Amino acid sequence: MASPRPTSELPDDSVTGRTRRPGGRSAAVRRRVLDAALTQLVQHGYDSLSIDVVAERSGVHRTTVYRRWRDVGGLLADVLNEASVDAWRPPDTGSLESDLIAVNQEVHAALTGDPVTVALIAASFRSTQAATALRAFWTDRYDRCTDIVRRAVDRGEIPAGTDARRLLIAATAPLYHELVLLRSAADARLPERVARSTATAARAGAFG
Amino acid sequence: MASPRPTSELPDDSVTGRTRRPGGRSAAVRRRVLDAALTQLVQHGYDSLSIDVVAERSGVHRTTVYRRWRDVGGLLADVLNEASVDAWRPPDTGSLESDLIAVNQEVHAALTGDPVTVALIAASFRSTQAATALRAFWTDRYDRCTDIVRRAVDRGEIPAGTDARRLLIAATAPLYHELVLLRSAADARLPERVARSTATAARAGAFG
DNA sequence: TCGCTAAAGCTACATGTGTAGCGGTAGCAT
DNA sequence: ATGCTACCGCTACACATGTAGCTTTAGCGA
Numbered sequence: 001m002a003s004p005r006p007t008s009e010l011p012d013d014s015v016t017g018r019t020r021r022p023g024g025r026s027a028a029v030r031r032r033v034l035d036a037a038l039t040q041l042v043q044h045g046y047d048s049l050s051i052d053v054v055a056e057r058s059g060v061h062r063t064t065v066y067r068r069w070r071d072v073g074g075l076l077a078d079v080l081n082e083a084s085v086d087a088w089r090p091p092d093t094g095s096l097e098s099d100l101i102a103v104n105q106e107v108h109a110a111l112t113g114d115p116v117t118v119a120l121i122a123a124s125f126r127s128t129q130a131a132t133a134l135r136a137f138w139t140d141r142y143d144r145c146t147d148i149v150r151r152a153v154d155r156g157e158i159p160a161g162t163d164a165r166r167l168l169i170a171a172t173a174p175l176y177h178e179l180v181l182l183r184s185a186a187d188a189r190l191p192e193r194v195a196r197s198t199a200t201a202a203r204a205g206a207f208g
Numbered sequence: 209m210a211s212p213r214p215t216s217e218l219p220d221d222s223v224t225g226r227t228r229r230p231g232g233r234s235a236a237v238r239r240r241v242l243d244a245a246l247t248q249l250v251q252h253g254y255d256s257l258s259i260d261v262v263a264e265r266s267g268v269h270r271t272t273v274y275r276r277w278r279d280v281g282g283l284l285a286d287v288l289n290e291a292s293v294d295a296w297r298p299p300d301t302g303s304l305e306s307d308l309i310a311v312n313q314e315v316h317a318a319l320t321g322d323p324v325t326v327a328l329i330a331a332s333f334r335s336t337q338a339a340t341a342l343r344a345f346w347t348d349r350y351d352r353c354t355d356i357v358r359r360a361v362d363r364g365e366i367p368a369g370t371d372a373r374r375l376l377i378a379a380t381a382p383l384y385h386e387l388v389l390l391r392s393a394a395d396a397r398l399p400e401r402v403a404r405s406t407a408t409a410a411r412a413g414a415f416g
Numbered sequence: 417t418c419g420c421t422a423a424a425g426c427t428a429c430a431t432g433t434g435t436a437g438c439g440g441t442a443g444c445a446t
Numbered sequence: 447a448t449g450c451t452a453c454c455g456c457t458a459c460a461c462a463t464g465t466a467g468c469t470t471t472a473g474c475g476a
Binding site: 138172180197198 | 330339342390391406409413
Binding site: 232233234258259260270271274275278279 | 435
């Protein structure tokens with residue numbers, strides 16, 4: 001994570017024989033641009049986020065931003081890379097139900113409080129870079145969360161052979177559906193309710 | 209449904225005292241534009257859909273299209289209105305599980321086969337009109353589907369007091385999540401698997 | 417420290433998206 | 447059939463988005 005080159009599909013230097021320059025200036029440009037993008041996003045929302053605004057805020061020339069990030073989606077993808085703490089671990093609270101509640105509260109917070117997540121979802125419909133970054137992020141998170149299910153099986157809470165991914169999708173998808181697609185009125189108890197339903201379902205062997 | 213005026217927030221004629229003209233020419237313009245939009249969408253995909261392209265295809269002047277529909281989202285919202293068959297009824301196949309399977313197969317087909325649905329979802333992040341139309345569409349469909357749950361309760365399949373909306377969201381949200389947000393590889397058995405899980409969960413009282 | 421060149425700055429241009437205002441056409445009431 | 451005006455066509459403009467090609471700056475290896 002946190003690679004200095006956001007446009008990831010470039011061939012390796014060892015292949016091209018060329019030398020990259022991640023040092024001083026490039027790094028400074030990247031930091032200034034990502035800072036500006038995040039600040040703009042937090043202060044004025046996704047709709048206000050354009051390459052030109054970010055360029056002006058950061059003092060970096062607009063053509064430079066276009067060259068390195070290509071579009072707003074690319075910018076957001078890199079912001080996510082920068083922000084994603086690689087040390088993230090799924091909650092381990094002692095029971096499947098409370099683990100799922102904790103996960104869902106994180107998801108809920110991200111979807112109602114963190115502008116980056118929602119902005120990246122919106123951007124993913126227009127930018128391949130944003131879509132790819134989001135997919136990678138979610139794949140990583142769901143993979144890590146399989147531990148929750150494994151532990152629940154070990155404790156004998158739910159049947160062996162439970163499909164971890166199906167369970168986790170069932171636990172989280174309703175939140176995304178309600179908040180992102182249906183845009184329902186916010187309900188603070190939604191994360192808990194959905195988590196409890198899913199835990200009950202899992203105990204009944206619904207994901208075997 | 210199928211109102212001749214897509215931009216819905218206008219005051220009623222009885223309030224303004226002005227007389228609308230839904231007749232001949234306006235109706236023809238609307239039909240030609242919506243036809244062109246749908247054809248373009250089917251033939252060349254959402255990314256190719258712009259007001260200018262639709263205007264050219266339809267032979268209607270671009271400023272007219274801008275005036276009446278404002279943006280691509282407005283266009284899609286009206287296409288949805290036109291296409292939504294008001295007579296739609298939820299499946300009634302004799303059991304909760306098979307009803308949910310049938311619903312999910314419809315959702316799956318819409319998300320993998322019908323470009324209008326996916327396009328409208330994408331547009332809903334950029335256009336208030338698209339977002340509003342989509343919300344209205346889904347609200348209507350979920351409302352009608354409560355019949356499925358009511359019948360299941362009547363048959364004694366699931367506990368009385370089961371929350372219909374929560375059940376229906378649980379049954380459908382994973383499809384949207386996988387296909388729209390995660391963009392997973394298509395799996396023809398997904399609708400059935402999710403429906404069965406949800407039916408099992410409902411029987412175990414997960415949505416009480 | 418000095419040469420090479422990756423990467424940033426800059427100007428100019430091309431295209432896409434959306435609006436303002438005016439004049440013309442045709443739906444509808446009389 | 448005739449007048450009123452809703453609605454469409456048209457030109458002209460404003461601004462946003464993105465690219466091409468060149469010049470300048472500065473990172474890095476020798």
